[in-house]
Amino acid sequence: MRSISLIFKQFSRSVLLLACFTVWGISAKAQGDAAKGEATFKSAGCTGCHKIDTRMTGPALGPTLASETDDKWIASWVHDSQALVKAGDKKAVKIFTDFGQSVMPSFPSLSDGDVADIVAYVRADWKKIQDDKAKAAPAGGAVAEDKGPSDLVVYALIGVIVIALIIILVLNRVTATLERLLGSKRLLPEEAVVAEGAAVEADKYALVKRILKNKKLVFFIIFCGTIAMGSWTWVALWNTNVHQGYQPVQPIKFPHDLHAGVMQIQCQYCHSGAFKSKNASIPSLNVCMNCHKVVKTESPEIHKIYDALGYDPATQKYDSLKARPIQWIRIHNLPDFAYFNHSQHVKVGGIKCQQCHGPVETMKEVYQYSPLTMKWCIQCHKRTDINMKGNAYYENMIAVHDLIKKGVKVTPAQLGGIECGKCHY
Amino acid sequence: MLAMNKFRILGIAVVTIAASIVTTSCNDKRSTGWEYAPNMYEKIAFDPDQKNPNFKDGKTAQLPPAGTTPVGFTRFDYPKTTEGYNQASIEVKSILFNTSKNIEDGKALFMTFCSPCHGKTGQGDGTVVAHGFPAPPSYSKGQSSRGGAMKDLTDGKIYHTITYGLNAMGSYASQLSPEERWKVVMYVHHLQTL
Numbered sequence: 305m306r307s308i309s310l311i312f313k314q315f316s317r318s319v320l321l322l323a324c325f326t327v328w329g330i331s332a333k334a335q336g337d338a339a340k341g342e343a344t345f346k347s348a349g350c351t352g353c354h355k356i357d358t359r360m361t362g363p364a365l366g367p368t369l370a371s372e373t374d375d376k377w378i379a380s381w382v383h384d385s386q387a388l389v390k391a392g393d394k395k396a397v398k399i400f401t402d403f404g405q406s407v408m409p410s411f412p413s414l415s416d417g418d419v420a421d422i423v424a425y426v427r428a429d430w431k432k433i434q435d436d437k438a439k440a441a442p443a444g445g446a447v448a449e450d451k452g453p454s455d456l457v458v459y460a461l462i463g464v465i466v467i468a469l470i471i472i473l474v475l476n477r478v479t480a481t482l483e484r485l486l487g488s489k490r491l492l493p494e495e496a497v498v499a500e501g502a503a504v505e506a507d508k509y510a511l512v513k514r515i516l517k518n519k520k521l522v523f524f525i526i527f528c529g530t531i532a533m534g535s536w537t538w539v540a541l542w543n544t545n546v547h548q549g550y551q552p553v554q555p556i557k558f559p560h561d562l563h564a565g566v567m568q569i570q571c572q573y574c575h576s577g578a579f580k581s582k583n584a585s586i587p588s589l590n591v592c593m594n595c596h597k598v599v600k601t602e603s604p605e606i607h608k609i610y611d612a613l614g615y616d617p618a619t620q621k622y623d624s625l626k627a628r629p630i631q632w633i634r635i636h637n638l639p640d641f642a643y644f645n646h647s648q649h650v651k652v653g654g655i656k657c658q659q660c661h662g663p664v665e666t667m668k669e670v671y672q673y674s675p676l677t678m679k680w681c682i683q684c685h686k687r688t689d690i691n692m693k694g695n696a697y698y699e700n701m702i703a704v705h706d707l708i709k710k711g712v713k714v715t716p717a718q719l720g721g722i723e724c725g726k727c728h729y
Numbered sequence: 730m731l732a733m734n735k736f737r738i739l740g741i742a743v744v745t746i747a748a749s750i751v752t753t754s755c756n757d758k759r760s761t762g763w764e765y766a767p768n769m770y771e772k773i774a775f776d777p778d779q780k781n782p783n784f785k786d787g788k789t790a791q792l793p794p795a796g797t798t799p800v801g802f803t804r805f806d807y808p809k810t811t812e813g814y815n816q817a818s819i820e821v822k823s824i825l826f827n828t829s830k831n832i833e834d835g836k837a838l839f840m841t842f843c844s845p846c847h848g849k850t851g852q853g854d855g856t857v858v859a860h861g862f863p864a865p866p867s868y869s870k871g872q873s874s875r876g877g878a879m880k881d882l883t884d885g886k887i888y889h890t891i892t893y894g895l896n897a898m899g900s901y902a903s904q905l906s907p908e909e910r911w912k913v914v915m916y917v918h919h920l921q922t923l
Contacts, residue, residue, distance in 0.1 A: 353874070544763040546762065568856045576841075599861055634779075
């Protein structure tokens with residue numbers, strides 16, 4: 305009897321366990337596999353337009369899928385969103401118009417199971433993000449409180465220290481006076497003070513007189529003074545209007561070391577004027593937005609760009625009435641009487657930006673690397689080799705010089721003398 | 730007495746030298762330092778990125794008035810919609826000849842303006858993508874979000890996308906002139922065959 309009941313017990317246990325596993329498996333299947341979903345989410349190209357927590361080209365999937373529970377509808381949207389829109393599905397049309405009529409590509413290759421996996425992943429990840437936020441909130445509060453002593457406490461402490469010092473000084477004076485009284489009983493206190501003051505005054509003059517009498521010393525002091533003042537004047541004059549090392553605080557902390565250094569974005573991506581104009585140009589904010597519409601959208605420095613543009617990251621709309629230019633501070637300033645052309649140096653001369661601007665790709669904050677003095681310009685113009693190959697102007701010049709060597713007559717026309725601009729400028 | 734004088738002389742000399750070093754070498758990097766005749770240094774002729782009190786919004790760089798076309802500028806009158814995109818695909822063809830010089834220029838422009846995201850070989854694996862920017866599809870293997878394979882994109886479609894941007898990509902109209910855009914299109918056609 306006992307053995308039968310034991311066998312039955314074991315059997316029922318294993319059946320129960322099996323039942324449990326199947327139920328769990330079925331429920332997991334119905335809900336979708338989050339891990340598989342994550343892999344599909346990243347490989348199928350969803351990340352090109354969607355983020356879990358913020359709006360990008362498409363809606364922020366976390367909150368959207370948390371409120372949208374009709375999984376069948378989601379699957380049909382993913383398979384062919386335009387079909388839904390054309391059929392006049394209210395939800396589909398609303399999303400289509402809310403997101404600037406950008407078309408979500410169809411993904412017929414994703415099965416219903418794949419979509420369920422992705423949905424499971426998105427919901428799980430969104431829940432995790434919210435839990436983290438909830439956890440971080442009280443911690444953040446504690447950090448805010450633990451900012452250190454307030455200003456009031458600091459001022460109170462300084463006040464106490466000052467008062468203590470004054471008390472110590474006063475007490476010192478009192479003890480000194482008392483000691484003097486004890487030491488010279490014969491003199492009245494007032495007399496003693498007067499006598500002492502006079503003695504000190506006499507001493508002072510004596511010292512000055514003694515120094516003035518020493519002519520060698522007087523000469524030496526004047527000599528040292530002249531040298532010091534002279535060298536100071538020399539250095540100050542040389543550095544007047546030379547801004548080398550100037551590193552002002554810019555309105556936005558733009559790190560060149562990250563953009564040009566780590567990410568190797570070429571200088572001209574932003575300073576595209578250096579290719580084709582006199583001015584290398586400070587990029588307008590739409591160039592920043594090429595990337596920062598999508599990346600680093602939470603950074604307070606990036607929000608300065610948004611504010612300047614009147615851009616609202618939540619709706620991705622620009623309000624030109626709120627827009628105002630960002631006032632970057634000019635670092636490199638050639639005097640108005642000197643003409644300098646970037647395209648001439650970058651495009652024709654083929655000079656690297658770093659030759660004049662220094663290792664900008666390692667600078668967190670940009671400073672002026674070169675002195676930008678006339679001597680500095682001249683020095684480079686004296687030492688640099690000219691690459692005449694492929695340059696029509698210099699090739700013509702060489703051809704003309706060959707003619708001269710051969711003894712052929714050379715006319716102004718051959719040296720650009722009949723260019724329109726020579727007369728009609 | 731003499732020894733004392735020597736001591737004093739030495740002390741004064743040290744103090745004066747130290748003082749002169751301190752006053753001359755103390756350089757504040759946040760300041761431009763001394764300026765002489767600043768009216769010769771500050772720009773009177775306005776640079777495009779300079780403040781300008783002559784305009785209402787205080788900027789030198791003004792937009793051209795609405796409805797005008799700058800001299801030498803090629804217009805592109807297709808709207809920023811899927812219809813405009815498909816229309817451009819049919820009607821717009823490159824204005825440049827397929828010369829090696831143009832392709833060379835297109836490559837240089839592609840490296841500067843496109844490769845940070847699209848990658849040097851157009852596979853969508855640029856350095857910015859490695860730092861978290863959503864990856865664009867490969868020119869040779871990817872699928873366009875507006876349908877069709879990336880390798881089948883036409884002149885007009887690529888030009889339309891460079892001009893207006895699409896999805897996460899912004900407009901490059903301010904960085905690339907129409908002619909430069911055509912050079913880039915030419916190089917993208919080369920990358921489509923990879």
